[in-house]
Amino acid sequence: MTGAALLEATDLTKRYDGRAVVDALSFECRAGTVLGLLGPNGAGKTTTLRMLYGFVEPDAGRIVYGGRDFATERLAIKRELGVCTQDDSLDYDFSVEQNLRVYASYFRPRVDALDSRIAYLLDAFALRRYADASPRALSGGFIRRLLIARSIVHRPRMLYLDEPTTGLDPRARVDLWELIDQMRADGMAIVLTTHYMDEAEKLSDELLVLDEGRAVARGAPGALMGRLIGEHVLVVGRHEAARDAIGAWARQTQGVEPSVVLGELHVPVTAAQLAEVSARFPEARLTVRPPNLDDLFIRLSLRHRAP
Amino acid sequence: MTSARALLAVFDWRSVAVFRRNALVFLRNWRTGFIPPALEPVFYFLAFGLGLATYVGGIQYDGGSIRYVTYIAPGMIAYTAFITAFYEALYAAYVRMFYQNTWDGLLATQIELPHVVWGEVLWSACRGAVYAAIVGVVIAGFDIGGFVDLHLGWLPLIVALAFLSGLAFAAAGLIFTALVPAIDHMNYPVFLIGVPLSLASNTYFPVPERLSVVRWLMNVNPVYHLAETARAMLVLGRPGPHLGLLLCTGAVWLVLCSLIAIRLTRRRVLGT
Numbered sequence: 006m007t008g009a010a011l012l013e014a015t016d017l018t019k020r021y022d023g024r025a026v027v028d029a030l031s032f033e034c035r036a037g038t039v040l041g042l043l044g045p046n047g048a049g050k051t052t053t054l055r056m057l058y059g060f061v062e063p064d065a066g067r068i069v070y071g072g073r074d075f076a077t078e079r080l081a082i083k084r085e086l087g088v089c090t091q092d093d094s095l096d097y098d099f100s101v102e103q104n105l106r107v108y109a110s111y112f113r114p115r116v117d118a119l120d121s122r123i124a125y126l127l128d129a130f131a132l133r134r135y136a137d138a139s140p141r142a143l144s145g146g147f148i149r150r151l152l153i154a155r156s157i158v159h160r161p162r163m164l165y166l167d168e169p170t171t172g173l174d175p176r177a178r179v180d181l182w183e184l185i186d187q188m189r190a191d192g193m194a195i196v197l198t199t200h201y202m203d204e205a206e207k208l209s210d211e212l213l214v215l216d217e218g219r220a221v222a223r224g225a226p227g228a229l230m231g232r233l234i235g236e237h238v239l240v241v242g243r244h245e246a247a248r249d250a251i252g253a254w255a256r257q258t259q260g261v262e263p264s265v266v267l268g269e270l271h272v273p274v275t276a277a278q279l280a281e282v283s284a285r286f287p288e289a290r291l292t293v294r295p296p297n298l299d300d301l302f303i304r305l306s307l308r309h310r311a312p
Numbered sequence: 313m314t315s316a317r318a319l320l321a322v323f324d325w326r327s328v329a330v331f332r333r334n335a336l337v338f339l340r341n342w343r344t345g346f347i348p349p350a351l352e353p354v355f356y357f358l359a360f361g362l363g364l365a366t367y368v369g370g371i372q373y374d375g376g377s378i379r380y381v382t383y384i385a386p387g388m389i390a391y392t393a394f395i396t397a398f399y400e401a402l403y404a405a406y407v408r409m410f411y412q413n414t415w416d417g418l419l420a421t422q423i424e425l426p427h428v429v430w431g432e433v434l435w436s437a438c439r440g441a442v443y444a445a446i447v448g449v450v451i452a453g454f455d456i457g458g459f460v461d462l463h464l465g466w467l468p469l470i471v472a473l474a475f476l477s478g479l480a481f482a483a484a485g486l487i488f489t490a491l492v493p494a495i496d497h498m499n500y501p502v503f504l505i506g507v508p509l510s511l512a513s514n515t516y517f518p519v520p521e522r523l524s525v526v527r528w529l530m531n532v533n534p535v536y537h538l539a540e541t542a543r544a545m546l547v548l549g550r551p552g553p554h555l556g557l558l559l560c561t562g563a564v565w566l567v568l569c570s571l572i573a574i575r576l577t578r579r580r581v582l583g584t
Contacts, residue, residue: 021583060419062584083422094417098337107336111329111421156420 011036011163011194012057017066019052019218026052028218029066034194034211036162039185041209041226042198043302049218050198051091054165057196058088070163084112087161087193089153091168095140101151102127102136105158112159126154130184146177153184157193164188166197170204182208202298214302226298233304234296235273239282243268247289251282264303273300313426318574319567321426322434330418330431331438334408338439349396349443353388353450360384360516361459371518374548382460385451386470386542387515392447393474394481394513394535397440398506401485402498405432409489415581425582429486429574436485437478444474466545473558477538480562483569490576515539534562 010033019027027049034040042050055061057068059079068075070082096104105123109116116122127133130150135143140151149169157164166185170178178201185208189195199205205212206226214222214229222229241248241263248270255261255272263270273296274282282291321327338345361381370377408414415428423431448467455462488501512519512526513535519526530536537558544552578584 058420059424061582080422088420090413090416090420092413092416094413094420096333096337096414096417097412098340103336107333108417108421110332111326111418111423113325113422 010034011071012196013067013069014053014057015067015069017053017056017068018064019049019056019061020064026218027056027063030215030218030220031066032213032220032223034163034196036194037189037192038210039189039195039197039208041205041212042196042215043200043202043205043212043298044215045302047217048215050215051167052218053215054167054196054198058086058165059083084114084159085162087156087159087164089156089164089166089169091171093148093152095148095151095155097140099139100137101132101140101143104140104151105155108155109158116159122158122160126158129187130154144177146173146180149173149177149181150184153181157188161193163194164196166195168198168200170199170201178204202302206298212298222301230296230298230301234300235275235278236296237274237276237279237293238296238300239270239272239274239279240292240294241270241272242290242292245289245291247286251286251289254282254285264300271300271303273304315571318426318571321424322430322570324427324430326423326427327430327434330423330428331434333414333418334431334435335438338435346446349392349446350450353392353447356384356388357381357450357454357459361454373518373543378547379460381454382462382547383518383543384516385454385460385462386546387513387539388451389444389447389470389474389542390513390535390539391510391515393440393444393478393538394510395440395506396443397436397478397481398485399502400436400439401432401482402489402501403495405436405486406489406492406495406498408432409577409581410495419581425578426574429570429577432486433479433482433570433573436482437475440478440481441471441475445471462546463549464546466542466549470542470545473538473541473555477534477558477562480534480565480569483566483573486573487569487576490573490580509533509535512536513539514543531557532561534558534565537561 012034014033015031017027017030018025030053032040042053044050052061056063059075070085073082075082096107099107102123105126106119109119127136130153132147132151132154135147140148143151153166153169169185170181173181182204185195197208209226212223212226212229213220222233224232241251251272252263252270255263259278261272263272279293361384365380368380371380371383373383418428419425448471451460451462452464452467454460455464484505485501488498488505492498492500512530513533515535519530521527537554540554541552541558544550544554
């Protein structure tokens with residue numbers, strides 16, 4: 006982590022029709038770091054983001070940027086925020102370059118050295134050859150590049166990315182990860198929502214896992230998995246004869262509820278437990294893999310929804 | 313946000329930024345923007361002025377009789393200012409809000425919802441005034457050709473009034489933009505609000521005195537006062553008594569409709 010918190014959110018709450026969509030959520034984000042917001046659909050990720058950048062008013066709680074209260078210094082603070090929403094809000098009546106130029110006109114104080122800033126973004130996001138073209142000429146990956154470039158045209162200190170790689174092919178996703186990583190290296194504070202566990206794991210310095218508007222886990226990705234999942238994950242094939250017996254062993258003697266994926270059992274285990282299961286079921290064909298955020302996510306969901 | 317702050321947002325640079333964005337889009341497509349309003353009055357002049365006028369004869373106005381083509385020329389300017397501003401705020405703003413996500417992009421910056429509403433109102437009124445000016449230029453051509461006899465020196469003031477009243481027309485349009493669930497439902501405001509207001513306005517024909525209820529309702533219709541003000545200026549060469557009524561009704565419409573539009577769009581767009 007680097008420096009003091011740029012964003013501090015305390016007890017953020019938002020209700021719709023009496024139901025808490027975001028419920029007393031507190032977290033912070035520092036300059037030069039990425040905070041990943043994870044959660045299933047309806048977990049409250051987008052609503053949280055919308056409160057942070059002022060699209061939605063919180064019903065309760067406090068948002069502070071660099072020691073300044075968002076509620077009272079909104080205009081000045083919004084000058085320092087960059088927002089890339091899920092939906093494509095590009096201006097298709099303008100060229101790629103004009104999209105950047107017109108968007109910059111929505112900020113005061115005006116963007117210094119705008120021409121050179123636009124030239125830098127066109128190069129950094131590999132958009133130079135499309136500068137005079139309509140965004141209609143761009144692929145999905147390049148549309149997303151333009152959306153992100155546009156969101157930082159005014160040199161914000163804090164960037165919100167709402168599911169930035171949804172719908173992109175693997176190559177385009179990796180390219181965007183590189184750009185996001187570079188922005189972090191440049192000292193920007195980034196809050197990112199995503200459904201992709203690998204994306205959250207690779208990009209985030211800290212994870213905040215949401216479910217039904219509440220934080221159900223937080224911490225660095227590796228530490229979170231180690232703490233909540235364990236050292237290894239044992240995979241038992243759907244046709245393995247000892248499958249049910251291993252499942253029962255995990256529940257009864259280890260107190261672990263295996264997750265089931267397409268009939269396969271996924272059982273988080275320690276090294277000692279792995280040795281034990283090998284000794285108990287010597288005939289079984291087992292696979293062992295490192296834990297990932299999918300395991301964490303499924304585990305948290307199971308635990309949180311348990312009666 | 314208080315009502316006063318919501319109203320004062322019209323003077324904020326952010327409202328102007330939204331206006332400027334819409335104007336830039338319009339100027340990129342200026343050919344399709346300028347040709348229809350230039351051709352439409354020509355067609356109407358041919359159809360009504362030279363065609364229908366042969367059956368209508370003279371129309372009683374200010375104690376005298378004027379040619380039908382002279383009667384409808386100022387009405388055409390008022391009608392254009394109204395329809396253009398109202399429809400721009402209805403259809404074009406709806407497309408920007410719902411289909412193009414333009415408003416979402418704007419609201420992700422320092423711009424807030426009242427500025428978006430005011431930017432749309434300013435732009436719709438401006439477009440209405442531009443189209444009214446184009447109609448005025450075409451009418452001036454007919455005046456030079458001897459088809460009508462008008463005091464053309466009043467045209468700039470009429471265009472300015474078209475802009476001011478266009479603010480009210482656009483604010484009214486945005487109320488329905490915030491209300492209609494889908495663009496197909498725009499037929500309701502068009503036929504229940506737009507058509508009655510433009511018909512009950514003395515634009516293309518004088519509403520008979522015997523329709524007393526309609527005549528009474530016309531007093532709160534700025535389209536009517538704009539048409540009569542333009543007619544007095546162009547035909548008689550003086551502002552006439554409707555100028556004050558235009559400014560009063562237009563101001564009341566603008567304040568009420570803009571506040572309602574801001575409240576309704578806030579509910580629709582922000583869910584609050």
